[in-house]
Amino acid sequence: MSCDRHITATRNQAKGFAVHRAILAAGAVAAILLTAACGNGGPGSESAAAGGKVQVWALEDAAVNPIATASIKSFNASTGKQVELSTYVNDAYKQKLQVSMGSPQAPDVFFNWGGGNLAQFVQANQVEPLDDMLAKNPGLGDKFLPSVLDVGKVDGKQYGLPMIGVLPVVLFTNNDVFAKAGVKPPKTYGELLSLIDVFKAQGVTPIALAGSQGWTELMWLEYLLDRIGGADKFQAIADNKPGAWEDPAVIKALTEIQNLVKRGAFGTNYASVNYDNQGASKLFATGKAAMHLMGTWDFSVQKDANPKFISGGKLGFVPFPAYEGGAGDPKSVVGNPSNYYSINASSKNKDVAADFLAKSLSSDEYINGLIDAGQVPAVKGVEATLKGKPNSEFTTFTYNLVAEAPSFTQSWDQALSPKVSEKMLTNLQKVFLNKLSPADFAADMAASK
Secondary structure (H helix, E strand, O other): EEEEEEEEEOOOOOOHHHHHHHHHHOOOOOOOEOOOOOOOOOOOOOOOOOOOEEEEEEEEOOOHHHHHHHHHHOOOHHHHHOOOEEOOOOHHHHHHHHHHHHOOOOOOOEEEEEHHHHHHHHHHHOOOHHHHHHHHHOOOOOOOHHHHHHHEOOOOOOEEEEEEEEEEEEEEEEEHHHHHHHHOOEEEEEHOOOOOOOHHOOOOOEEEEOOOOHHHHHHHHHHHHHHHHHHHHHHHHHHHOOOOOOOHHHHHHHHHHHHHHOOOOOOOOOHHHOOOOHHHHHHHOOEEEEEEEEEOHHHHHHHHHHHHHOOOEEEEEEEEOEEHHHHHHOOOOEEEOOOOOEOOOOOOOHHHHHHHHHHOOHHHHHHHHHHHHHOOEOOOOOOHHOOOOHHHHHHHHHHHHOOOOOOEEEEHHHOOOHHHHHHHHHHHHHHHHHOOOOOHHHHHHHHHO
16 A cells, blocks of 8 residues: 555565655656567567557566566467567566557556555546457456455456456454454444453453554554445545545444554554564564554565464455445455556557456466466356465455455555555554544645645
8 A cells, every 4th residue: 555565466475565666756767678579679669559468568477477467478379469578577567558559569458556646647538448359258257256356347348358366454363362362353433442451451452563664554544434335435536526524434444443543453663663574463473463564465574574474274254344324235345456558549459468368367277377376367157266275264265265255446546646645655654643633634635635
Protein backbone atom coordinates (compact mmCIF):
# COMPACT_ATOMS: atom_id res chain seq x y z
CA MET A 1 0.00 0.00 0.00
CA SER A 2 2.34 3.01 -0.18
CA CYS A 3 3.74 3.95 -3.47
CA ASP A 4 6.83 1.83 -3.03
CA ARG A 5 5.56 -1.47 -1.77
CA HIS A 6 4.12 -4.77 -2.88
CA ILE A 7 2.48 -6.40 -5.72
CA THR A 8 4.56 -8.18 -8.22
CA ALA A 9 3.64 -11.05 -6.13
CA THR A 10 6.74 -13.08 -5.99
CA ARG A 11 10.35 -12.67 -5.73
CA ASN A 12 9.44 -15.60 -3.50
CA GLN A 13 6.05 -13.87 -3.23
CA ALA A 14 7.17 -11.96 -0.15
CA LYS A 15 9.86 -9.90 -1.80
CA GLY A 16 7.52 -9.11 -4.66
CA PHE A 17 5.39 -6.90 -2.44
CA ALA A 18 8.02 -4.18 -2.77
CA VAL A 19 7.88 -3.93 -6.54
CA HIS A 20 4.58 -2.12 -6.97
CA ARG A 21 5.34 0.57 -4.45
CA ALA A 22 8.71 1.35 -5.88
CA ILE A 23 7.19 1.87 -9.28
CA LEU A 24 4.43 4.20 -8.22
CA ALA A 25 6.81 6.12 -5.97
CA ALA A 26 7.73 8.84 -8.30
CA GLY A 27 9.84 9.56 -11.15
CA ALA A 28 12.30 7.03 -12.22
CA VAL A 29 14.75 8.60 -14.61
CA ALA A 30 16.11 5.82 -16.76
CA ALA A 31 14.98 2.45 -18.02
CA ILE A 32 17.33 -0.51 -17.80
CA LEU A 33 16.52 -3.47 -19.94
CA LEU A 34 17.29 -6.68 -18.09
CA THR A 35 16.04 -9.21 -20.56
CA ALA A 36 16.83 -7.78 -23.97
CA ALA A 37 14.46 -8.32 -26.84
CA CYS A 38 15.92 -9.90 -29.93
CA GLY A 39 14.05 -7.87 -32.52
CA ASN A 40 15.90 -5.48 -34.81
CA GLY A 41 16.01 -1.95 -33.48
CA GLY A 42 15.31 -2.89 -29.86
CA PRO A 43 12.09 -3.48 -27.94
CA GLY A 44 8.92 -2.34 -29.63
CA SER A 45 10.51 -1.49 -32.98
CA GLU A 46 8.41 -4.09 -34.77
CA SER A 47 5.19 -3.68 -32.81
CA ALA A 48 3.83 -1.18 -35.35
CA ALA A 49 4.33 -3.62 -38.23
CA ALA A 50 1.65 -6.24 -38.77
CA GLY A 51 3.16 -9.68 -38.76
CA GLY A 52 6.22 -8.59 -36.76
CA LYS A 53 7.19 -9.81 -33.34
CA VAL A 54 4.54 -9.25 -30.73
CA GLN A 55 6.22 -7.40 -27.89
CA VAL A 56 5.17 -8.19 -24.32
CA TRP A 57 6.51 -5.88 -21.60
CA ALA A 58 6.57 -6.84 -17.94
CA LEU A 59 8.56 -6.36 -14.75
CA GLU A 60 11.69 -8.30 -13.96
CA ASP A 61 10.54 -10.99 -11.54
CA ALA A 62 12.63 -14.06 -10.81
CA ALA A 63 9.59 -16.19 -10.03
CA VAL A 64 7.10 -15.09 -12.68
CA ASN A 65 9.32 -14.42 -15.69
CA PRO A 66 10.29 -18.07 -16.26
CA ILE A 67 6.60 -19.00 -16.23
CA ALA A 68 5.80 -16.27 -18.75
CA THR A 69 8.75 -17.28 -20.92
CA ALA A 70 7.64 -20.91 -20.96
CA SER A 71 4.08 -19.96 -21.93
CA ILE A 72 5.39 -17.78 -24.76
CA LYS A 73 7.58 -20.58 -26.09
CA SER A 74 4.62 -22.95 -26.05
CA PHE A 75 2.40 -20.43 -27.81
CA ASN A 76 4.99 -19.69 -30.48
CA ALA A 77 5.63 -23.39 -31.08
CA SER A 78 1.95 -24.22 -31.43
CA THR A 79 0.94 -21.21 -33.55
CA GLY A 80 4.07 -20.33 -35.51
CA LYS A 81 3.77 -16.74 -34.26
CA GLN A 82 6.53 -14.62 -32.74
CA VAL A 83 5.70 -13.34 -29.27
CA GLU A 84 8.64 -11.97 -27.31
CA LEU A 85 8.99 -10.98 -23.65
CA SER A 86 11.02 -7.96 -22.51
CA THR A 87 11.39 -7.35 -18.78
CA TYR A 88 12.49 -4.20 -17.00
CA VAL A 89 13.60 -3.18 -13.55
CA ASN A 90 10.69 -1.91 -11.53
CA ASP A 91 11.83 1.62 -10.75
CA ALA A 92 11.78 2.68 -14.39
CA TYR A 93 8.95 0.63 -15.85
CA LYS A 94 6.07 3.01 -15.24
CA GLN A 95 7.81 6.03 -16.74
CA LYS A 96 9.05 4.06 -19.73
CA LEU A 97 5.56 2.77 -20.41
CA GLN A 98 4.01 6.24 -20.14
CA VAL A 99 6.59 7.68 -22.53
CA SER A 100 6.25 4.89 -25.07
CA MET A 101 2.46 4.50 -25.20
CA GLY A 102 1.12 6.19 -28.29
CA SER A 103 4.45 5.88 -30.09
CA PRO A 104 5.79 3.23 -32.51
CA GLN A 105 8.01 1.97 -29.68
CA ALA A 106 5.06 0.93 -27.51
CA PRO A 107 4.58 -2.76 -26.70
CA ASP A 108 1.71 -4.82 -28.05
CA VAL A 109 0.94 -6.28 -24.62
CA PHE A 110 1.84 -4.47 -21.41
CA PHE A 111 1.88 -5.26 -17.72
CA ASN A 112 -0.14 -3.00 -15.37
CA TRP A 113 -1.83 -2.96 -11.97
CA GLY A 114 -5.43 -2.55 -13.05
CA GLY A 115 -7.63 0.02 -11.36
CA GLY A 116 -6.43 3.61 -11.54
CA ASN A 117 -3.11 2.64 -13.08
CA LEU A 118 -4.87 1.05 -16.04
CA ALA A 119 -7.57 3.72 -16.23
CA GLN A 120 -5.10 6.46 -17.12
CA PHE A 121 -4.18 4.62 -20.32
CA VAL A 122 -7.81 3.81 -21.09
CA GLN A 123 -8.76 7.46 -20.76
CA ALA A 124 -6.03 8.31 -23.27
CA ASN A 125 -7.54 5.77 -25.70
CA GLN A 126 -4.37 3.67 -25.56
CA VAL A 127 -5.87 0.34 -24.46
CA GLU A 128 -7.85 -2.13 -26.53
CA PRO A 129 -11.11 -3.38 -24.95
CA LEU A 130 -11.08 -7.14 -24.48
CA ASP A 131 -14.82 -7.69 -24.50
CA ASP A 132 -14.89 -8.87 -28.13
CA MET A 133 -11.98 -11.21 -27.45
CA LEU A 134 -13.81 -12.67 -24.45
CA ALA A 135 -16.95 -13.09 -26.56
CA LYS A 136 -14.95 -14.99 -29.19
CA ASN A 137 -13.55 -17.26 -26.48
CA PRO A 138 -16.64 -18.47 -24.59
CA GLY A 139 -15.87 -19.40 -21.03
CA LEU A 140 -12.54 -17.58 -20.86
CA GLY A 141 -13.83 -14.77 -18.65
CA ASP A 142 -15.57 -17.30 -16.43
CA LYS A 143 -12.24 -18.97 -15.64
CA PHE A 144 -11.08 -16.01 -13.54
CA LEU A 145 -12.27 -15.10 -10.06
CA PRO A 146 -14.91 -12.38 -10.59
CA SER A 147 -13.68 -9.98 -7.88
CA VAL A 148 -10.18 -10.04 -9.40
CA LEU A 149 -11.35 -9.79 -13.00
CA ASP A 150 -13.39 -6.71 -12.09
CA VAL A 151 -10.24 -4.73 -11.22
CA GLY A 152 -9.25 -5.10 -14.88
CA LYS A 153 -12.40 -3.24 -15.91
CA VAL A 154 -12.77 0.49 -16.57
CA ASP A 155 -16.25 1.99 -16.97
CA GLY A 156 -17.73 -1.47 -17.29
CA LYS A 157 -15.44 -2.68 -20.09
CA GLN A 158 -12.74 -5.30 -19.69
CA TYR A 159 -9.25 -3.98 -20.45
CA GLY A 160 -6.98 -6.29 -18.47
CA LEU A 161 -6.69 -9.99 -17.62
CA PRO A 162 -5.05 -11.23 -14.38
CA MET A 163 -1.55 -12.60 -14.92
CA ILE A 164 -0.26 -13.39 -11.40
CA GLY A 165 -1.59 -14.54 -8.04
CA VAL A 166 -3.82 -12.76 -5.56
CA LEU A 167 -2.57 -10.91 -2.46
CA PRO A 168 -5.42 -9.95 -0.13
CA VAL A 169 -4.88 -8.36 3.29
CA VAL A 170 -5.74 -10.70 6.17
CA LEU A 171 -5.62 -10.66 9.96
CA PHE A 172 -2.76 -12.87 11.12
CA THR A 173 -2.92 -14.29 14.65
CA ASN A 174 -0.25 -15.79 16.90
CA ASN A 175 -1.74 -19.11 17.97
CA ASP A 176 0.51 -19.44 21.03
CA VAL A 177 -0.45 -16.03 22.37
CA PHE A 178 -4.13 -16.72 21.80
CA ALA A 179 -3.92 -20.14 23.47
CA LYS A 180 -2.16 -18.69 26.50
CA ALA A 181 -4.89 -16.08 26.87
CA GLY A 182 -7.62 -18.68 26.35
CA VAL A 183 -9.27 -16.70 23.56
CA LYS A 184 -10.17 -17.23 19.91
CA PRO A 185 -9.61 -15.01 16.83
CA PRO A 186 -12.25 -12.29 16.36
CA LYS A 187 -15.18 -12.70 14.04
CA THR A 188 -16.65 -9.30 14.78
CA TYR A 189 -15.19 -5.87 15.40
CA GLY A 190 -16.64 -5.90 18.91
CA GLU A 191 -14.71 -9.09 19.62
CA LEU A 192 -11.55 -7.45 18.29
CA LEU A 193 -11.99 -4.57 20.74
CA SER A 194 -12.44 -7.01 23.61
CA LEU A 195 -9.28 -8.87 22.62
CA ILE A 196 -7.32 -5.63 22.71
CA ASP A 197 -8.20 -5.28 26.37
CA VAL A 198 -7.35 -8.92 27.07
CA PHE A 199 -3.89 -8.77 25.54
CA LYS A 200 -3.12 -5.37 27.07
CA ALA A 201 -3.86 -6.82 30.50
CA GLN A 202 -1.33 -9.59 29.81
CA GLY A 203 1.39 -7.15 28.77
CA VAL A 204 1.19 -8.15 25.10
CA THR A 205 0.84 -5.59 22.31
CA PRO A 206 -2.56 -6.48 20.83
CA ILE A 207 -1.72 -5.64 17.21
CA ALA A 208 1.69 -5.24 15.56
CA LEU A 209 1.83 -2.14 13.36
CA ALA A 210 4.74 -0.72 11.37
CA GLY A 211 3.49 2.79 11.91
CA SER A 212 6.59 4.51 10.56
CA GLN A 213 5.17 3.73 7.10
CA GLY A 214 1.75 5.03 6.16
CA TRP A 215 0.91 2.18 3.81
CA THR A 216 0.70 -0.28 6.71
CA GLU A 217 -1.79 2.00 8.46
CA LEU A 218 -3.81 2.38 5.27
CA MET A 219 -4.95 -1.22 5.55
CA TRP A 220 -6.96 -0.29 8.64
CA LEU A 221 -8.72 2.58 6.89
CA GLU A 222 -9.40 0.43 3.83
CA TYR A 223 -11.04 -2.37 5.77
CA LEU A 224 -12.90 -0.16 8.23
CA LEU A 225 -14.45 1.91 5.45
CA ASP A 226 -15.31 -1.25 3.53
CA ARG A 227 -16.99 -2.83 6.56
CA ILE A 228 -18.72 0.35 7.76
CA GLY A 229 -19.89 1.83 4.48
CA GLY A 230 -19.42 -0.83 1.82
CA ALA A 231 -17.12 -1.10 -1.18
CA ASP A 232 -18.96 1.64 -3.07
CA LYS A 233 -17.68 4.27 -0.64
CA PHE A 234 -14.12 3.97 -1.86
CA GLN A 235 -15.29 3.56 -5.43
CA ALA A 236 -16.84 7.01 -5.11
CA ILE A 237 -13.47 8.34 -3.92
CA ALA A 238 -11.67 6.65 -6.82
CA ASP A 239 -14.22 8.12 -9.23
CA ASN A 240 -13.54 11.56 -7.72
CA LYS A 241 -17.20 12.12 -6.90
CA PRO A 242 -18.03 15.32 -4.99
CA GLY A 243 -18.29 14.73 -1.25
CA ALA A 244 -16.83 11.21 -1.38
CA TRP A 245 -13.94 11.93 0.98
CA GLU A 246 -16.28 13.66 3.44
CA ASP A 247 -18.84 10.85 3.50
CA PRO A 248 -19.97 10.04 7.07
CA ALA A 249 -18.64 6.48 6.65
CA VAL A 250 -15.14 7.83 5.97
CA ILE A 251 -15.32 10.03 9.08
CA LYS A 252 -16.53 7.09 11.15
CA ALA A 253 -13.75 4.83 9.90
CA LEU A 254 -11.12 7.45 10.78
CA THR A 255 -12.71 7.94 14.18
CA GLU A 256 -12.52 4.20 14.80
CA ILE A 257 -8.81 4.33 13.98
CA GLN A 258 -8.20 7.02 16.57
CA ASN A 259 -10.24 5.04 19.08
CA LEU A 260 -8.07 1.99 18.43
CA VAL A 261 -4.93 4.02 19.08
CA LYS A 262 -6.37 5.46 22.30
CA ARG A 263 -7.42 1.97 23.42
CA GLY A 264 -3.82 0.83 23.06
CA ALA A 265 -4.40 -1.51 20.14
CA PHE A 266 -0.96 -0.88 18.65
CA GLY A 267 1.04 -0.30 21.82
CA THR A 268 2.97 2.90 22.47
CA ASN A 269 5.92 2.62 20.08
CA TYR A 270 4.16 1.71 16.84
CA ALA A 271 5.15 4.98 15.15
CA SER A 272 8.83 3.96 15.25
CA VAL A 273 8.28 0.40 14.02
CA ASN A 274 9.31 -0.37 10.42
CA TYR A 275 8.08 -3.08 8.06
CA ASP A 276 11.02 -3.25 5.66
CA ASN A 277 13.37 -4.40 8.42
CA GLN A 278 10.69 -6.86 9.61
CA GLY A 279 10.09 -4.88 12.78
CA ALA A 280 6.35 -5.53 12.97
CA SER A 281 6.62 -9.08 11.62
CA LYS A 282 9.22 -9.98 14.25
CA LEU A 283 7.20 -8.50 17.11
CA PHE A 284 4.32 -10.66 16.00
CA ALA A 285 6.30 -13.86 15.42
CA THR A 286 8.08 -13.66 18.77
CA GLY A 287 4.81 -13.34 20.69
CA LYS A 288 5.29 -9.72 21.68
CA ALA A 289 2.19 -8.92 19.62
CA ALA A 290 -0.93 -11.05 19.22
CA MET A 291 -2.17 -9.97 15.80
CA HIS A 292 -0.90 -8.38 12.58
CA LEU A 293 -3.03 -6.96 9.76
CA MET A 294 -0.96 -7.43 6.62
CA GLY A 295 -0.99 -8.71 3.04
CA THR A 296 -0.64 -12.43 2.46
CA TRP A 297 2.94 -11.84 1.30
CA ASP A 298 3.85 -11.69 5.01
CA PHE A 299 3.46 -15.46 5.13
CA SER A 300 6.59 -15.76 2.99
CA VAL A 301 8.32 -13.08 5.05
CA GLN A 302 7.71 -15.19 8.15
CA LYS A 303 8.68 -18.39 6.37
CA ASP A 304 12.05 -16.93 5.42
CA ALA A 305 12.80 -15.02 8.63
CA ASN A 306 11.04 -17.14 11.26
CA PRO A 307 10.66 -20.64 9.77
CA LYS A 308 9.84 -22.31 13.09
CA PHE A 309 6.91 -19.94 13.50
CA ILE A 310 5.45 -21.44 10.32
CA SER A 311 6.52 -25.07 10.70
CA GLY A 312 5.35 -25.16 14.32
CA GLY A 313 1.81 -24.23 13.36
CA LYS A 314 1.97 -21.03 15.39
CA LEU A 315 0.72 -18.74 12.62
CA GLY A 316 -3.03 -18.31 12.34
CA PHE A 317 -5.03 -16.30 9.79
CA VAL A 318 -8.61 -15.07 9.58
CA PRO A 319 -10.61 -12.56 7.53
CA PHE A 320 -10.96 -9.02 8.79
CA PRO A 321 -13.84 -8.99 11.30
CA ALA A 322 -17.39 -7.99 10.44
CA TYR A 323 -18.50 -4.58 11.70
CA GLU A 324 -21.71 -4.76 13.68
CA GLY A 325 -24.36 -2.65 11.95
CA GLY A 326 -22.07 -1.86 9.04
CA ALA A 327 -23.32 -1.71 5.47
CA GLY A 328 -20.32 -3.58 4.06
CA ASP A 329 -20.27 -7.29 3.23
CA PRO A 330 -17.94 -9.08 5.70
CA LYS A 331 -16.78 -11.35 2.89
CA SER A 332 -15.34 -8.46 0.89
CA VAL A 333 -11.56 -8.12 0.83
CA VAL A 334 -9.00 -5.40 0.21
CA GLY A 335 -5.40 -5.59 -0.97
CA ASN A 336 -3.74 -6.42 -4.27
CA PRO A 337 -6.07 -8.35 -6.59
CA SER A 338 -3.42 -9.16 -9.22
CA ASN A 339 -1.27 -7.66 -11.95
CA TYR A 340 -2.78 -7.52 -15.42
CA TYR A 341 -1.90 -7.86 -19.08
CA SER A 342 -3.55 -5.41 -21.48
CA ILE A 343 -3.31 -4.83 -25.24
CA ASN A 344 -2.09 -1.59 -26.79
CA ALA A 345 -4.87 0.02 -28.83
CA SER A 346 -2.31 1.06 -31.49
CA SER A 347 -0.85 -2.41 -31.93
CA LYS A 348 -0.86 -3.81 -35.47
CA ASN A 349 -0.82 -7.30 -33.98
CA LYS A 350 -4.00 -7.17 -31.89
CA ASP A 351 -5.32 -10.51 -33.12
CA VAL A 352 -2.13 -12.36 -32.23
CA ALA A 353 -1.88 -10.51 -28.92
CA ALA A 354 -5.47 -11.42 -28.03
CA ASP A 355 -4.89 -15.03 -29.05
CA PHE A 356 -1.80 -15.13 -26.85
CA LEU A 357 -3.68 -13.85 -23.79
CA ALA A 358 -6.60 -16.19 -24.40
CA LYS A 359 -4.43 -19.30 -24.74
CA SER A 360 -1.69 -18.56 -22.23
CA LEU A 361 -3.12 -17.01 -19.06
CA SER A 362 -5.68 -19.73 -18.46
CA SER A 363 -3.56 -22.66 -19.60
CA ASP A 364 -2.73 -25.50 -17.21
CA GLU A 365 0.97 -24.89 -17.84
CA TYR A 366 0.75 -21.25 -16.77
CA ILE A 367 -1.54 -21.83 -13.78
CA ASN A 368 0.48 -24.76 -12.45
CA GLY A 369 3.64 -22.69 -12.88
CA LEU A 370 2.19 -19.98 -10.66
CA ILE A 371 1.18 -22.52 -8.03
CA ASP A 372 4.61 -24.15 -8.06
CA ALA A 373 6.09 -20.67 -7.53
CA GLY A 374 4.02 -20.33 -4.34
CA GLN A 375 1.29 -18.12 -5.77
CA VAL A 376 -2.48 -18.40 -5.56
CA PRO A 377 -3.77 -17.95 -9.13
CA ALA A 378 -6.79 -15.74 -9.79
CA VAL A 379 -8.60 -18.58 -11.56
CA LYS A 380 -11.40 -20.90 -10.60
CA GLY A 381 -11.09 -24.57 -9.80
CA VAL A 382 -7.52 -24.80 -8.48
CA GLU A 383 -8.44 -25.94 -4.96
CA ALA A 384 -7.38 -29.54 -5.49
CA THR A 385 -4.03 -28.53 -6.95
CA LEU A 386 -3.36 -26.12 -4.08
CA LYS A 387 -4.12 -28.83 -1.52
CA GLY A 388 -1.41 -31.01 -2.99
CA LYS A 389 1.28 -28.33 -2.61
CA PRO A 390 3.31 -27.01 0.36
CA ASN A 391 1.55 -24.61 2.76
CA SER A 392 -1.79 -25.73 1.39
CA GLU A 393 -3.73 -24.66 4.48
CA PHE A 394 -2.73 -21.06 3.92
CA THR A 395 -2.96 -21.00 0.13
CA THR A 396 -6.38 -22.67 0.23
CA PHE A 397 -7.55 -20.16 2.83
CA THR A 398 -6.33 -17.32 0.61
CA TYR A 399 -8.00 -18.78 -2.47
CA ASN A 400 -11.34 -19.31 -0.76
CA LEU A 401 -11.22 -15.84 0.78
CA VAL A 402 -10.92 -14.24 -2.66
CA ALA A 403 -13.17 -16.72 -4.47
CA GLU A 404 -16.03 -15.98 -2.09
CA ALA A 405 -15.48 -12.22 -2.01
CA PRO A 406 -18.24 -10.14 -3.61
CA SER A 407 -15.69 -7.36 -4.07
CA PHE A 408 -11.91 -6.99 -3.94
CA THR A 409 -10.99 -3.36 -3.33
CA GLN A 410 -7.60 -2.47 -4.73
CA SER A 411 -5.10 -0.89 -2.34
CA TRP A 412 -6.00 2.77 -2.33
CA ASP A 413 -2.52 4.00 -3.09
CA GLN A 414 -2.54 1.86 -6.22
CA ALA A 415 -6.03 2.97 -7.25
CA LEU A 416 -5.40 6.69 -6.69
CA SER A 417 -2.86 8.94 -8.37
CA PRO A 418 0.64 9.08 -6.84
CA LYS A 419 0.14 12.72 -5.83
CA VAL A 420 -3.13 12.05 -4.02
CA SER A 421 -1.75 8.87 -2.49
CA GLU A 422 1.25 10.66 -1.06
CA LYS A 423 -0.91 13.26 0.65
CA MET A 424 -3.32 10.58 1.87
CA LEU A 425 -0.57 8.54 3.53
CA THR A 426 0.99 11.61 5.14
CA ASN A 427 -2.34 12.74 6.51
CA LEU A 428 -3.25 9.25 7.68
CA GLN A 429 -0.11 9.06 9.77
CA LYS A 430 -1.18 12.33 11.39
CA VAL A 431 -4.58 10.82 12.14
CA PHE A 432 -2.93 7.86 13.87
CA LEU A 433 -0.81 10.26 15.90
CA ASN A 434 -3.91 12.33 16.77
CA LYS A 435 -2.37 15.35 15.04
CA LEU A 436 -5.18 15.60 12.51
CA SER A 437 -8.90 15.14 13.12
CA PRO A 438 -11.02 12.88 10.88
CA ALA A 439 -12.93 15.91 9.64
CA ASP A 440 -9.75 17.79 8.74
CA PHE A 441 -8.33 14.71 7.02
CA ALA A 442 -11.47 14.42 4.91
CA ALA A 443 -11.53 18.11 4.06
CA ASP A 444 -7.89 18.16 3.03
CA MET A 445 -8.30 15.08 0.85
CA ALA A 446 -11.44 16.52 -0.73
CA ALA A 447 -9.32 19.44 -1.90
CA SER A 448 -6.70 17.13 -3.46
CA LYS A 449 -6.43 16.78 -7.21
